[in-house]
Amino acid sequence: MAFTLVASAAFAVDSVALEYGVGNKTGVARVSAQWNWNKPLWQSGQSQLVGHWDVNASHWKGTRFNNIPDRNQTFFTLGVTPVLRWQGLEATGPYGEAGLGLHYFSDLYNNNGSQLSTHYQFGTLLGAGYRFSNKIDLGLRIQHFSNGGFKQPNTGINLAVVRAAYRF
Numbered sequence: 001m002a003f004t005l006v007a008s009a010a011f012a013v014d015s016v017a018l019e020y021g022v023g024n025k026t027g028v029a030r031v032s033a034q035w036n037w038n039k040p041l042w043q044s045g046q047s048q049l050v051g052h053w054d055v056n057a058s059h060w061k062g063t064r065f066n067n068i069p070d071r072n073q074t075f076f077t078l079g080v081t082p083v084l085r086w087q088g089l090e091a092t093g094p095y096g097e098a099g100l101g102l103h104y105f106s107d108l109y110n111n112n113g114s115q116l117s118t119h120y121q122f123g124t125l126l127g128a129g130y131r132f133s134n135k136i137d138l139g140l141r142i143q144h145f146s147n148g149g150f151k152q153p154n155t156g157i158n159l160a161v162v163r164a165a166y167r168f
Contacts, residue, residue, distance in 0.1 A: 012035055013033045013034070013035060013168065014034055014035055014036045014052065014167060014168060015033070015034045015036075015052075015137065015165050015166060015167040015168060016031070016032065016033050016034070016165065016166055017030075017031070017032045017033075017034065017054075017137070017163055017164065017165035017166075018030070018031055018163075018164050018165075019031075019032065019056075019141075019161050019162065019163045019164075020161065020162055021141075021143060021159035021160060021161035021162075022159060022160055023157060023158050023159040023160060024062075024111060024112050024114050024157055024158070024159075025062060025063045025064045025111060025112040026060060026061065026062040026063070026111055026112070026157065026159070027060070027061050027063075028058050028059070028060050028061075028159060028161070029058065029059045030056050030057065030058040030059075030161075031056065031057055031058075032054050032055060032056035032057075033054075033055050033056075034052045034053065034054050034055075034083075034165070035052060035053045035055075036050065036051075036052045037050065037051040037052060037053075041084070043089070046088065046089065047086060047087065047088055047089065048086075048087060048088075048089055049084060049085070049086055050084075050085050050087060050091075051082060051083060051084050051085065052082075052083055052085070053080065053081070053082060053083075054079075054080070054081045054082075054083050054099065054101070055079070055080050056077075056078070056079050056080075056081075057076065057077070057078055057079075058076065058077045058078075058079070059074070059075075059076055060073075060074065060075050060076070060077065060105075060109070061073070061074045062074075062109070062110075062111030062112065063111075063112075064111050064112040064113075065110060065111055066110055067110075067111075067112060067113050073107065073109075073110065073111055075105060075106045075107035075109075076105075076106045077103050077104060077105050077106065077121075078103065078104045079101050079102065079103035079104070079123055080101050080102060081099040081100065081101025081102075081123060081125065082099060082100070082101065083097050083098070083099035083125070084097065084098055084099065085097040087131070091131060092131050092132065092133050093130065093131065094128070094129070094130050095128065095129055095130070095131060095139075096127070096128050097125070097126075097127045097128070097129070097139075097141075098124075098125065098126050098127075099123075099124065099125045100122065100123070100124050100125075101122070101123050101124075102120065102121075102122060102123070103120070103121045103122070103123045103145065104119055104120055104121075105118075105119050105120075105121055106119070107119075109145075109157060113155070114155040114156070114157055115153040115154075115155055116145070116146065116147060116153070116154060116155070116156075116157070117147065117151045117152060117153050117154060118147045118150065118151050120147065121145045121146060121147050122145070122146060122147065122148050123143060123144070123145050124143065124144045125141050125142070125143045125144075125161075126141065126142050127139050127140060127141035127142070127161075127163070128140060129163065131167070135166055135167040135168070136164070136165070136166060137163075137164070137165040137166070137167060138162075138163070138164055138165075139162075139163040139165075140160070140161065140162060140163070141160075141161040141163060142158065142159070142160060142161070143158070143159045143161055144156055144157070144158050144159075145157045145159075
């Protein structure tokens, strides 16, 4: 029974992505899977607003742990983000996207003078890209992570991210 549930969930994946981001003397490598929502949220004559779930796992490496040069900090994160995407009706061509999700950090981030004091962080993203007719999707994102001010210190982290995805 458990195998059937896992197998059926795996077939529901609509796309997978590899991402790499940098910011604040930190590099982030991420793998993710996306599940599209069934219907557009809004549609006009030429475009539509659609959504998908993005579930991801990341490896982070900071090169200035505790603000000490050449001292590294590595940890992992898991996240889930609902993403809204403005695109053409055919789902190919240019798009813009935005999302707000929840992420679990395996360690407390402390790099290059920026600190996060909780393991749970909000992650926001704003991006743009292009989906080709061969099912390849290339994009750029700006991402911000913080705990929303629930606990200090909370300086936040900003990343510039490149993304390559393949839609099934």
